[in-house]
Structure formats: C-alpha cells, structure tokens
Amino acid sequence: MNSKTNYLLLNKLARKHGIALFGSTYMNSLPLAELLQDYGINNIVYKRCIDGLRIEDAEKHIDSCVVGLLPEKLIINIGEEDITDDCDMEKLIEDYRWLLYNIHAKLPDTRLYLTSVVSEHERAEELNAGIKRIAAENGCDYIRLYDSVDYDNIEVELINRLKPVFVRTGINYSDLANEALINIMLPN
Helix, strand or coil, rough: CCCCHHHHHHHHHCCCCCCCEEECCHHCCHHHHHHHHHHCCCCCCCCCCCCCCCCCHHHHHHHHHCCCHCEEEEECCCCCCCCCCCCCCCHHHHHHHHHHHHHHHHHHCCCEEEEECCCCCCHHHHHHHHHHHHHHHHCCCEECCCCCHHHHHHHHHHHHHHHHCCCCCCCCCCHHHHHHHHHHCCCC
C-alpha cells in the first residue's frame, strides 16, 4: 500500500479538526509520535508527509493527505526537494502560490502556517524569502525554523524548536518564531 492510499484510509479513521503537518522528506523524518509522547501532548496532530515531494506535485496529494482531516491548523514544510543550482525560483514561488490557492479553496476554515525550508543549498534563503512573502500575501503565518542551522545537531534543533508548539507552560523563549510555533499547536 502506498502512502497516498494509506493516508486516505487513515484519514477515514482519524479525528477531525486537529493539526496536520504536510511536507516532504525533511518533515517526514520528524519523530512526531515520540515527541508528542515524551511531552504528554494530547492534541490531535497528524503527520502527512511524502518523501521526495516537490512543490509542483504537492497539489496532487492535498486531497489524499490533508483534506479528509479537516484540520484546524495546517503546517506546510515543502521546497527542499526543489532547490537546485538551475531551478526557476519564480516558477517555484508561483507553484507554491497555486498550492496555497487550492488548499484555501478546499479548506477555507483552516489556518495555514508556512515554514522555512531546511537546506544547505545556497539558494535556500532565496526560497525562504519567497515563502515568507507568499505567507504575507495570503494571510498565512510564516515560521522560520532556524536562525542558523548546525547541521551536526539539526534534529535536536528541530525538536527544540517544535517542543513549544505542543506545550503551554514552562517555556522561556523570546524568539517570535518560537512564539508562533507555540500558538500553532495550542487550541484556540
């Protein structure tokens, strides 16, 4: 059974109106179940990611991965697979806009959070600037996952950035990105 078929089946059984993560290889590697378990988080959070997913192909997977969940909040982390030396950045940005248009059309009550891509490629910052701009244009929240990336400890840094998303107390973060992550996962 492929992930598309698997997500369709899982979404029929899933509780609706929770939080969904939609992304590619990097977000798929996030140990979400362990993170939620370690912090005793009872919020409904589903990871709907596909290894190797590219921006231009993401629209084809929205229905099978996310729409059936009717999420209250959707965190989108996509783009790292698209960055190459010769990629057409304007096309990537337009494909991202089209993806958001389709998500808004199918999930008009879902709050969207766009995250920065995590990549060592020199053009990653260019794509992140475009994603930030798209977020502002479309009324979405933008979350920069890293200020500077220590690739030797990237998984630890990611988990430390996402921990506040799931817990309300005992957090002393001044970074606005961390505050945004906290608000994503907490009920309204």
